Amino acid sequence: MSTSTLSAPAHLPSWPPEVSPEQLDHLLLLATTHALTNGFILLAPPAPTPGNPPTQTFAAPMSIFPTPFPRRLFDRVRLLQPIYNVLYARVALDWEFIDGVFQGVSRVDDFQGALWRGWKSIREDLVQDLQLGIFRSDYLLHDTGDEKPLAIKQVEFNTIASSFGALSQRAGELHRYLARATNGYYNASPEMNRMSNYPENHSLELTAEGLSDAWKMYGRTRAAILFVVQPTERNIFDQRWLEYELMAKNDGLRVLRHTMRELEDLAQVEQLTQRLYLPCPEDPYSSATEIAVVYYRAGYGPNDYSTGSEWDTRLLLERSRAIKCPSMALQLAGAKKIQQVLAEPGKLEEFLLGENQPDVGFGAGAGKLNQNHVDMLRETWIGLYPMNSIGLEMALNHPELYVLKPQREGGGNNIYREDIPEYLASLEGNKKDTSAAYILMEMIEPPPGVGNLLLKGGEKRPKLTEVVSELGVYGVMLFGERKGIVNREAGTLLRTKGRDSDEGGVAIAHPEYGLIWAKDEI
Numbered sequence: 001m002s003t004s005t006l007s008a009p010a011h012l013p014s015w016p017p018e019v020s021p022e023q024l025d026h027l028l029l030l031a032t033t034h035a036l037t038n039g040f041i042l043l044a045p046p047a048p049t050p051g052n053p054p055t056q057t058f059a060a061p062m063s064i065f066p067t068p069f070p071r072r073l074f075d076r077v078r079l080l081q082p083i084y085n086v087l088y089a090r091v092a093l094d095w096e097f098i099d100g101v102f103q104g105v106s107r108v109d110d111f112q113g114a115l116w117r118g119w120k121s122i123r124e125d126l127v128q129d130l131q132l133g134i135f136r137s138d139y140l141l142h143d144t145g146d147e148k149p150l151a152i153k154q155v156e157f158n159t160i161a162s163s164f165g166a167l168s169q170r171a172g173e174l175h176r177y178l179a180r181a182t183n184g185y186y187n188a189s190p191e192m193n194r195m196s197n198y199p200e201n202h203s204l205e206l207t208a209e210g211l212s213d214a215w216k217m218y219g220r221t222r223a224a225i226l227f228v229v230q231p232t233e234r235n236i237f238d239q240r241w242l243e244y245e246l247m248a249k250n251d252g253l254r255v256l257r258h259t260m261r262e263l264e265d266l267a268q269v270e271q272l273t274q275r276l277y278l279p280c281p282e283d284p285y286s287s288a289t290e291i292a293v294v295y296y297r298a299g300y301g302p303n304d305y306s307t308g309s310e311w312d313t314r315l316l317l318e319r320s321r322a323i324k325c326p327s328m329a330l331q332l333a334g335a336k337k338i339q340q341v342l343a344e345p346g347k348l349e350e351f352l353l354g355e356n357q358p359d360v361g362f363g364a365g366a367g368k369l370n371q372n373h374v375d376m377l378r379e380t381w382i383g384l385y386p387m388n389s390i391g392l393e394m395a396l397n398h399p400e401l402y403v404l405k406p407q408r409e410g411g412g413n414n415i416y417r418e419d420i421p422e423y424l425a426s427l428e429g430n431k432k433d434t435s436a437a438y439i440l441m442e443m444i445e446p447p448p449g450v451g452n453l454l455l456k457g458g459e460k461r462p463k464l465t466e467v468v469s470e471l472g473v474y475g476v477m478l479f480g481e482r483k484g485i486v487n488r489e490a491g492t493l494l495r496t497k498g499r500d501s502d503e504g505g506v507a508i509a510h511p512e513y514g515l516i517w518a519k520d521e522i
């Protein structure tokens with residue numbers, strides 16, 4: 001198989017470059033061995049259980065070529081990340097604003113309702129002032145088709161379990177290696193030989209640093225970090241890399257991993273101090289280990305609370321002295337309904353420029369926020385509407401322009417374009433009250449004509465497909481009631497997905513990875 005080039009519009013390079021069948025075989029061998037050697041991997045089923053440790057892995061899904069992405073837009077959204085961090089920190093600190101939004105949402109969405117009511121029941125009693133956000137702001141390129149330059153538009157802002165920071169760093173290393181080992185993909189072009197076109201990405205190191213900053217602020221060197229994980233997780237290596245990175249850079253720091261169900265039996269909070277303890281046979285000093293930071297890679301959807309008693313565990317952890325990543329307030333701030341309400345006139349000004357806003361910081365030396373920052377942020381937004389009677393009419397009259405989103409995370413929940421009217425008609429009872437349960441979002445239209453060879457996990461031959469690339473920018477924010485301690489951009493992720501379905505087909509279970517090839521002139 002050789003890679004015949006897809007026809008690209010004038011403003012994008014034809015992609016990917018052609019390689020011969022022999023070169024492709026060579027490239028695949030280099031790619032999969034690099035991935036397997038360096039832990040760019042996913043777990044093969046079945047999920048490990050106690051006594052049955054994992055023995056089989058796959059190279060994670062990958063794009064064989066890096067993906068071209070305009071450098072100008074790539075740099076712009078990276079620069080905006082500290083401002084986004086401030087925005088979402090301030091939302092999490094604004095109880096009145098959150099209550100205003102979730103009063104409506106909670107009437108129609110049991111999961112969000114439980115999260116909000118749970119948080120309300122304990123928020124007056126919290127003893128830990130600090131909270132940690134490991135965010136990821138996701139974007140797609142937007143092509144209006146009328147000769148205007150490409151724009152970049154935000155898809156969503158994740159405040160809980162923002163994953164792939166580790167695998168993304170490995171994907172970047174993979175493409176840099178392939179470029180070097182094959183002399184710029186067999187001398188495809190001078191640009192392919194220029195290593196500055198393959199930006200370095202330190203998303204693993206920088207997100208781990210956020211966790212270790214919180215651990216240091218907690219101030220007890222013998223305390224550990226708890227990862228709250230799902231029992232059937234396949235993306236465990238992305239999480240393990242964080243653990244290893246934390247241990248490598250911080251003497252004495254340990255990571256414990258538990259599911260919500262396990263924590264129900266294991267977690268203990270000391271009444272007087274609200275310190276959180278877990279049994280830990282490996283602890284050389286005592287039988288119980290204090291937890292400094294609770295890091296959630298679970299807990300973002302109803303499935304993680306299937307018996308109901310997981311909510312008691314969540315509240316127990318939330319009330320404890322440990323620093324939560326994220327706090328329940330920060331998780332609520334990441335709801336899609338909040339994204340839509342922030343897009344209402346004046347809201348952004350209120351949060352970024354308001355006199356009474358807490359000084360959660362704006363990165364080292366970045367100065368004060370001004371209208372220019374507000375405008376730059378807003379430029380990354382596309383139409384977001386409530387599903388009230390006006391939104392409903394818009395959706396029914398022109399479904400082809402929109403995606404309908406419920407308050408869910410983790411992919412696979414949205415309703416696209418022509419499917420919207422039928423879906424709305426199928427809603428019954430109180431589900432018909434769509435105004436708070438959904439948001440209506442204009443479709444972002446990525447430029448056509450960019451292809452790539454996508455290799456799925458466990459498969460031997462890649463598929464040449466037209467692709468869409470979603471750029472994620474990580475942010476780390478450690479903040480308290482009136483202060484900011486850490487505010488950083490923390491690397492990037494480029495998920496390159498087949499264009500064949502709106503959500504990128506395989507993207508739900510098997511995100512494809514690609515490195516940005518950020519050319520200046522496109």
Ligand code: ADP
Pocket residue numbers: 138140155156403405408409410411412413414441442443444445470502503504
């Ligand atoms: P989740 O929290 O489940 O990841 P997202 O809002 O990221 O929800 O939506 C999932 C996917 O749907 C995105 O990765 C993207 O591929 C697609 N998508 C979401 N919103 C839009 C949009 N406005 N335009 C085009 N595609 C979108």
Ligand code: MG
Pocket residue numbers: 156157158408409410411
């Ligand atoms: Mg999300």
Ligand code: MG
Pocket residue numbers: 138155156411
């Ligand atoms: Mg998403």
